[in-house]
Amino acid sequence: MTGPRVLIVDDQSLVRTGFRMILNARGVNVVGEAADGVEAVSAAGQLRPDVVLMDIRMPNLDGLAATRQIIALLPQCRIIMLTTFDLDRYVYAALAAGASGFLLKDVTPEHLSNAVRLVGTGDALLAPSITRRLVERFAAESAPTRLHRDLTPLTPRELEVLTLLGTGLSNTELACELMLSEATVKTHVARIFAKLHLRDRAQAVVLAYETGLVSPSGSPA
Structure with a gap:
């Protein structure tokens, strides 16, 4: 396996299994899985992944809190948020917490593997059109003060x-x-x-x- 070392975090086992199969088939090294934010922080500390695929909504500790903790622990780790909704209201907060971008869970296999490799090189996964809509739609309520x-x-x-x-x-x-x-x-x-x-x-x-x-x-x- 080559490229970034990836940790998959999602409370649905089928999602984790599907993403692991897709990435493994494309030569991406999946080093572990976690079912919630608490497990994610622990796994990140032990496995030290380059990239974390992080679900936003999970029990025990949500993706936002887990993202903050993982970045505090591993500043060079890149977080890609996973959501089922285009422009989920939590995405802007996730970016503010230090995430490098986001993907919809129905992402194509090719897009998923390309996104992981892109973020693994240190770039951000933000299309300009999505960036504009994010700022316009959610920034005002997420960051009301300058x-x-x-x-x-x-x-x-x-x-x-x-x-x-x-x-x-x-x-x-x-x-x-x-x-x-x-x-x-x-x-x-x-x-x-x-x-x-x-x-x-x-x-x-x-x-x-x-x-x-x-x-x-x-x-x-």
Whole structure:
């Protein structure tokens, strides 16, 4: 088996078995399973996975609380939230808790394996269109007060990039908007992450909204 080491967390055994079979068939190493958040935190501490597929709604300890605990324990671990509902109201909270993206449980086998590999490389699993809808639909109720975060380390250009990134633009779209090469955009994004200690694009989107750079309508404030 190659690629990221994966822990599957879901209270339905059929879901766990199905995902394990799909990932194993595509050469992804599933190192363990857990049926609730408590088991997930314990398993993560023992197995130290690279990626966790995490159900949001579970007994004993839900996916949000488990995500916070696992990231506190393993800062480099990537969490992909699983939900049965498109734009579940908990997804924004999950991203704020440190998750790197989310998938619907009816995801295709190919999309599932590709998503795990993508997040395992350190990228975030957030399509720009989904990002825009997330901010517009749920951010206002999830983060009603502006977060006071020091953005002074950023240059004016980096602040501009962060603002546009927060509206859900991809690197290609950022390059077109700012009339820069994609390589230059990637450099700006990497510097923003380093200066603000952000894990990935998902955290950048959340930060852009919570600091007031992006309004609840999903556009620059």
